[in-house]
Amino acid sequence: MTGGGPGRVVELPDVPALGGLYRRGVVGSARAAATRRSSVRPEDLPGTRVVVRGVQADAAHLTAYQHLLGERADDVLPAGFVHVLAFPVATALLVRPEFPLPLLGMVHVANRVEQRRALRLGDAFDVEVHVRDLRAHRAGVTVDVVAEVTVDGARAWEGVSTYLAKGVRLTGAERPSGDRTPFVAPAPTGQWRLAADEGRAYAAVSGDRNPIHTHRLAAKAFGFPRTIAHGMDTAARALAAVGPARGEAYRWDVEFAKPVLLPSTVAVRVAREDGAFALAAWNPRTGTPHLTGTVTPLT
Structure with a gap:
């Protein structure tokens, strides 16, 4: 794991288990509630990037996903399944102490994916996650969590998940109307x-x-x-x-x-x-x- 200052890269040896991350998120959210942090500044958003290299899909996992969601049975990874593979890496960033918003209670309000080429069972790819663009929302603040998937250095998939932290105010920003x-x-x-x-x-x-x-x-x-x-x-x-x-x-x-x-x-x-x-x-x-x-x- 590398680190040290803004813009640091945290490289994980493999995709982390979500159970442990959620437990950390609950503790961090409780700590945030205890300190009653009700506002954030744009500069509070960290430049940290979390990376996992050599990620591969499991055939049984892909099949179970396809059956549940109604995807056809082949070796192409649906964009939603790639989101599933990247999600624990994103969560690992959101539970880090430098991330200024509590994980508990954050609401997923939008998702945007650009799939540039098909990813297939057997492909090995890297997942890198960072956060950007704290902005005011009528109910709090939103932040974009960006996951980038690359194969041999070329970007194949990018997902931008927008989350809302209710009740938090962005310092110096007017909240937009609710229209x-x-x-x-x-x-x-x-x-x-x-x-x-x-x-x-x-x-x-x-x-x-x-x-x-x-x-x-x-x-x-x-x-x-x-x-x-x-x-x-x-x-x-x-x-x-x-x-x-x-x-x-x-x-x-x-x-x-x-x-x-x-x-x-x-x-x-x-x-x-x-x-x-x-x-x-x-x-x-x-x-x-x-x-x-x-x-x-x-x-």
């Missing part, structure tokens, strides 16, 4: 029936065992009447619905709205519009949106 374009439910092209144990099923293939997805009491502690689906579960299902038409190189953009309470039936629309595929998922009874997005082929 949003109203969501109007379109004509559905399908639906998902997500069972009560969907959170546990996705946790098994992603390693993300955040208890709000797996335990009813933990979900209630955060204000939800029951467990909620992972945002990346629903986003990956929408990506899978596009299918082979997305090609091997594509951009995948998703914004998350209200979480999906489990169990639920979710209305879905995946349709080609102006050279891209528009994505939407919503509650068919209330019209409340769960996610919107696009998949844009790049070749």
Whole structure:
């Protein structure tokens, strides 16, 4: 492990286990709550980069992911599966003491992926993660967590996950208004029936065992009447619905709205519009949106 000052590179010997990282995150979040840090400055964001080299997908892991999310069975790694492989590396950065926001309670509000070439089972690649762009949000502050995947030094995949830390203020910045374009439910092209144990099923293939997805009491502690689906579960299902038409190189953009309470039936629309595929998922009874997005082929 190398380090020492701003811009340091922390190289891990392998992909860390998420369980231990979450325990560190809980301790760090408790410490942050005890100090009552309610504001951050742009310069508080560290320049640290966390790197793991020689990452490879496991065939059984890929198969389990494909079966759950509805991806076709082949050796190409879906962009959502690459996110799963990079996520523990990102979490290792978020639980470091120099990261200024508490992990516990951070909300995933958007995800943007650019896949420049197909990654396949058997490829060895490097994962490097850094954070950028603290900015004011109507409910707190947001930060981008950037994961870059390279093969032989060439970037093959980049994912930008935007997280919201509620109740934290960015010093010197005005909070934007809460105005949003109203969501109007379109004509559905399908639906998902997500069972009560969907959170546990996705946790098994992603390693993300955040208890709000797996335990009813933990979900209630955060204000939800029951467990909620992972945002990346629903986003990956929408990506899978596009299918082979997305090609091997594509951009995948998703914004998350209200979480999906489990169990639920979710209305879905995946349709080609102006050279891209528009994505939407919503509650068919209330019209409340769960996610919107696009998949844009790049070749």
